[in-house]
Amino acid sequence: MTLPETMNAVKITRPGGPEVLTLTQVEVPQPGAGEIVIRVAWAGVNRPDALQRAGAYAPPPDASPLPGLECSGEVVAVGEGARWAVGEHVCALLPGGGYAEYVKCPAAHALPVPEGMGLRAAACLPETFFTVWSNVFMRGGLKAGEVFLVHGGSSGIGTTAIQLAHAFGARVFTTAGSREKCEACLGLGAERAINYREEDFVEVLKAEGGANLVLDMVGGDYIPRNVAAMAMDGRMVHIAFLSGPKAELNFAQVMARRLTLTGSTLRPQSVAAKAAIAAELEEKVWPLLASGRVAPVMDQAFALADAAQAHARMESSQHIGKIVLEVAGG
Missing domain, CATH: 3.40.50.720 (NAD(P)-binding Rossmann-like Domain)
Structure with missing residues (x-):
């Protein structure tokens, strides 16, 4: 699959409230060895995103400066040695960059969408x-x-x-x-x-x-x-x-x-440490999700362009469960 050169993404224009989140155009990421690129269907919204937006939680030096720590979607590019194949549906823990049409991450931090679960619900899984x-x-x-x-x-x-x-x-x-x-x-x-x-x-x-x-x-x-x-x-x-x-x-x-x-904090941990967590989740928890014994609790969905509204909803503490951004949908 040939990837476009640019994509829509939400950037943090300056430290501040939800209003500093702005839709913009940035370059589409390319996978390195052991990495995949995902065409984002849905992106999860989490408290660390708001902390980053406020200037209180800087991303790791090698991470995307864009907010967004989890997503679901379709694998569209695969780096050397990566586990996944183009066309597979995954949900993934991200080092950053999830508020965008495409995102890259270590292949070992992606998990299959649980059997019987849609992409919207799957986007709520990784970070939590x-x-x-x-x-x-x-x-x-x-x-x-x-x-x-x-x-x-x-x-x-x-x-x-x-x-x-x-x-x-x-x-x-x-x-x-x-x-x-x-x-x-x-x-x-x-x-x-x-x-x-x-x-x-x-x-x-x-x-x-x-x-x-x-x-x-x-x-x-x-x-x-x-x-x-x-x-x-x-x-x-x-x-x-x-x-x-x-x-x-x-x-x-x-x-x-x-x-x-x-x-502990999750984001600064090594690729290997987060891969070990992913492996345990796939073995011990993913069967519970596939059987329906455990399921993400959904609150509300917003369009990617409305990320500021999603952050305001989260910071109001009126929500029950997860808030997501619709990117490609599905």
Whole structure:
């Protein structure tokens, strides 16, 4: 297939709010060894995109400066040694560049579209499933029967974490900010959805003996509260800090209850590290998606040219599940 020389893409014109996202024309990427180029059907919208737009999350030096960390679409060009063939449909974790008609990525970071799933839903998988699997199961070591607490249960990360933890036998507790969001979380497999405007999650978890694992994306004053809500030998994994990365914490509690505090970011990890996550997902999680036991929760779709509206929707925190951009559709 002969690729065009230029394509439509959304660029960040300057650090700022959603209004700085502008549709423009840029060169179409070409694959290197071990890489593929995807004709983008749908692109996922994620919190790190908004952080990059605001100037708070710079892309790695070798990544596209365009926003967009996941997509679905058709493979249209294959570099030497890449796994895929032209014409195959994939979804992929991207180093950047997803808000565009074409994007390149390491072939090892692409996964087949799960059987029976459309391209729109498949675009919602990579960023959240890579993040949840690597932090909850690989780093956090969640096991069947353990008590798992995830904050922001109605977010893309939250809806994914609830379903996967439930599917693998954990007892799932979550927080959300409205009755509607709590009901959505219960429908996904949460045993208890705590409206943080009305209840104290610390007291709820203490009554259950504490959380064995906490997945936190809030930070700030939630950090010491999470510690108070943890069980003996509990673990806490941080993946974001919506309320800031700093807190005052009495580490005597950490010592006395043998707690483990850790965290990670996905984007800066090596190609090999992300390939290892992809391999585990394909083996252990993709069958759950194909069977329908687990499915992405969809919120709203926007045209590529309306990326600013998509960001405004995400930052309003009114959404439940994933927001996507329609590029080629399908």
